[in-house]
Amino acid sequence: MDSTGIAQRRTELDRIRARRILKARAWLLSPALLLIFCFLILPLCIIVVYSFLTPGTYGGVVWDFSLESYIQFLFERDFFDDTLAFSPAYLQIYFRSFVQALVTTIVCFLIGFPTAYYIATLPERKKYMWVLLITVPYWINLLIRTIAMLFLIRNEGPLNYALISIGAIDEPIKIAYTNFGVGLGLIYTYLPFMVLPLYAAIERFDFRLVEASYDLYANQWTILRKIILPLVGPGIVAGCLLVFIPSLGSFIAPDLLGGGKKLMIGNLIALQFQGSRNWPFGSAAAVILMTMVLCALMVYIRQQSKSRIPLH
Amino acid sequence: MAKDVYAVNGISITKIYGTEASGVTALNDVSISIRDNEFFTLLGPSGCGKTTLLRCIAGFEQLSSGRILLFDEEIDHLSPNRRPVNTVFQHYALFPHMTVAENIGFSLRMLKQGEAKIKATVGQMLDLVHMTEFAGRHPAQLSGGQQQRVALARALASHPKVLLLDEPLSALDLKLRQEMRVELKQLQEETGITFIFVTHDQEEALTMSDRIAVMSDGKIQQTGNPADIYENPVNHFVADFIGETNFLEATIQSVHTDNARCVLANGAQLSASLTVPKEKGNRVTICIRPEKISLDNPGTAAGGIDGTVERLIYLGTDTHYLVQLGSQTSVLARIQNSRQSPRFKPGDQATVVMDESACRVLAD
Numbered sequence: 001m002d003s004t005g006i007a008q009r010r011t012e013l014d015r016i017r018a019r020r021i022l023k024a025r026a027w028l029l030s031p032a033l034l035l036i037f038c039f040l041i042l043p044l045c046i047i048v049v050y051s052f053l054t055p056g057t058y059g060g061v062v063w064d065f066s067l068e069s070y071i072q073f074l075f076e077r078d079f080f081d082d083t084l085a086f087s088p089a090y091l092q093i094y095f096r097s098f099v100q101a102l103v104t105t106i107v108c109f110l111i112g113f114p115t116a117y118y119i120a121t122l123p124e125r126k127k128y129m130w131v132l133l134i135t136v137p138y139w140i141n142l143l144i145r146t147i148a149m150l151f152l153i154r155n156e157g158p159l160n161y162a163l164i165s166i167g168a169i170d171e172p173i174k175i176a177y178t179n180f181g182v183g184l185g186l187i188y189t190y191l192p193f194m195v196l197p198l199y200a201a202i203e204r205f206d207f208r209l210v211e212a213s214y215d216l217y218a219n220q221w222t223i224l225r226k227i228i229l230p231l232v233g234p235g236i237v238a239g240c241l242l243v244f245i246p247s248l249g250s251f252i253a254p255d256l257l258g259g260g261k262k263l264m265i266g267n268l269i270a271l272q273f274q275g276s277r278n279w280p281f282g283s284a285a286a287v288i289l290m291t292m293v294l295c296a297l298m299v300y301i302r303q304q305s306k307s308r309i310p311l312h
Numbered sequence: 313m314a315k316d317v318y319a320v321n322g323i324s325i326t327k328i329y330g331t332e333a334s335g336v337t338a339l340n341d342v343s344i345s346i347r348d349n350e351f352f353t354l355l356g357p358s359g360c361g362k363t364t365l366l367r368c369i370a371g372f373e374q375l376s377s378g379r380i381l382l383f384d385e386e387i388d389h390l391s392p393n394r395r396p397v398n399t400v401f402q403h404y405a406l407f408p409h410m411t412v413a414e415n416i417g418f419s420l421r422m423l424k425q426g427e428a429k430i431k432a433t434v435g436q437m438l439d440l441v442h443m444t445e446f447a448g449r450h451p452a453q454l455s456g457g458q459q460q461r462v463a464l465a466r467a468l469a470s471h472p473k474v475l476l477l478d479e480p481l482s483a484l485d486l487k488l489r490q491e492m493r494v495e496l497k498q499l500q501e502e503t504g505i506t507f508i509f510v511t512h513d514q515e516e517a518l519t520m521s522d523r524i525a526v527m528s529d530g531k532i533q534q535t536g537n538p539a540d541i542y543e544n545p546v547n548h549f550v551a552d553f554i555g556e557t558n559f560l561e562a563t564i565q566s567v568h569t570d571n572a573r574c575v576l577a578n579g580a581q582l583s584a585s586l587t588v589p590k591e592k593g594n595r596v597t598i599c600i601r602p603e604k605i606s607l608d609n610p611g612t613a614a615g616g617i618d619g620t621v622e623r624l625i626y627l628g629t630d631t632h633y634l635v636q637l638g639s640q641t642s643v644l645a646r647i648q649n650s651r652q653s654p655r656f657k658p659g660d661q662a663t664v665v666m667d668e669s670a671c672r673v674l675a676d
Binding site: 208209211213214215218219222227230 | 370371372391392393394397398399401403405406407408409418419422423466467470
């Protein structure tokens with residue numbers, strides 16, 4: 001065989017080998033794919049299908065196609081003549097949840113950014129210690145943590161007791177079972193989700209760029225706007241999404257700390273599957289929430305890919 | 313005659329990191345005058361204070377005491393973004409989210425120049441560093457040498473009064489480094505901007521600079537043009553740091569106007585040029601460069617010192633001979649492998665000839 005023949009054979013061998021490796025790598029993904037299919041895609045399909053069915057008397061569904069759940073979301077059906085009147089009750093719940101999630105995200109950012117900045121600028125060894133410390137709350141069950149918080153902030157709890165005994169207040173401050181209490185719980189729960197991506201972004205940020213821009217006649221404000229924010233931005237967006245999305249549909253904090261008095265999306269959905277036994281409406285509420293989040297995400301991703309730049 | 317105006321005039325600059333009592337002194341009473349349109353190099357080992365001095369001029373460090381004048385104007389109170397001085401950083405520090413053109417135009421935008429003017433200047437700068445075809449790329453898509461050029465263009469775009477370069481070539485491989493040396497020198501001549509270049513690489517310093525300041529321990533040891541620094545080092549540090557040098561311990565036997573007769577440990581005598589005040593009987597160090605030493609067959613040269621060839625290293629163009637002169641002293645001689653030069657083997661007797669003008673009595 002001449003030398004070109006050998007070379008050809010070699011490239012062919014390489015190609016076969018590369019294809020085999022690619023195939024083997026696809027198998028690595030299969031357990032995760034199976035899991036996602038069984039416990040995410042399949043239940044999701046069930047939810048979407050259920051939202052178009054008729055509720056059964058004692059929960060469950062009757063297999064009759066109906067748009068009633070979606071109509072119920074926006075309109076109130078008159079009990080006597082079946083006419084539809086627009087009712088913002090459910091939209092209000094969504095709006096309230098949206099505001100709550102937004103406030104949670106903003107406060108988490110305001111607390112999380114300085115924290116992340118502090119950790120990111122620590123010496124290497126201390127950094128990892130602090131990152132580990134950030135995750136400590138997750139070693140304890142969320143329900144337990146939320147109940148613990150409830151005990152701390154309730155009227156007869158240690159916080160109010162301490163404040164009264166030092167004479168700072170006469171009456172206990174009402175925190176538990178208020179929107180403020182719910183917010184506190186949400187912030188406490190989701191703060192690490194803000195800190196970690198921010199930390200990762202700031203840690204990657206090259207602070208010599210600040211010096212370079214300062215040298216090139218930029219003032220502090222411009223440096224923040226033109227250099228720091230564009231480069232740390234993806235981390236900020238990731239942190240905000242990771243806090244905002246779960247806050248929007250959160251259930252435990254509003255239920256326990258809010259006392260379930262003012263309904264949030266999470267409580268509304270839970271209620272349909274428990275007390276109200278209206279599975280189709282619960283499903284519809286979940287589908288609406290999901291659609292809203294997906295739309296927002298898609299708009300964001302569209303924008304990101306438009307302004308995409310190679311950084312490394 | 314009017315007083316000389318220097319591009320940078322540093323007066324008794326002291327920089328102490330930490331507290332006055334327990335701090336680290338990075339710059340110890342450094343005074344330096346850098347002329348306009350000069351390629352000036354700060355040369356020294358790491359930790360000698362050269363980068364600190366550069367950062368003081370750029371405004372990133374506050375002086376502990378002393379003053380810096382830029383073309384006779386006080387700049388101590390100005391923050392870096394108000395000094396008409398730009399820096400080329402060791403790792404370039406290009407903005408990764410901006411294109412090459414945006415990077416180069418950054419300072420002009422900060423100075424609020426008009427878009428048309430910015431575009432024209434950026435074009436000129438791209439042309440100057442031969443990067444026109446890469447204007448739309450991002451830094452991550454460039455090689456090290458190309459990033460280097462962009463960093464240079466970015467720093468030069470606003471036409472600063474002084475350009476500071478902080479070991480800008482150290483991240484490049486050898487071949488590229490050698491090419492960039494030539495380019496940098498050309499760039500300095502074309503733009504007419506004063507360059508202050510920091511490096512620990514003596515070859516870089518010698519090949520590019522108009523003048524060099526050799527630094528160590530937060531002080532300037534010697535300032536002069538490359539030939540001056542290389543051939544007339546004032547002290548042991550400068551002689552040792554730049555190039556290869558033989559140090560010979562000797563005692564002064566007699567002092568004349570500009571030279572001294574000295575005795576080596578083995579009793580051999582030689583003359584050395586003397587530019588520092590020394591007296592008869594002083595213990596001194598004499599330095600001589602290996603290439604200034606010649607070797608002859610025994611008995612052929614007058615005034616030489618006899619020795620034994622101990623080792624030799626063959627380097628193609630030249631041969632390095634280590635010649636033993638008595639029990640404690642040996643010298644390294646670099647002999648060109650020309651047709652006429654004599655060849656020796658280890659163990660051969662050889663006469664070492666050291667010219668008086670090449671031998672130099674050091675200050676310390």
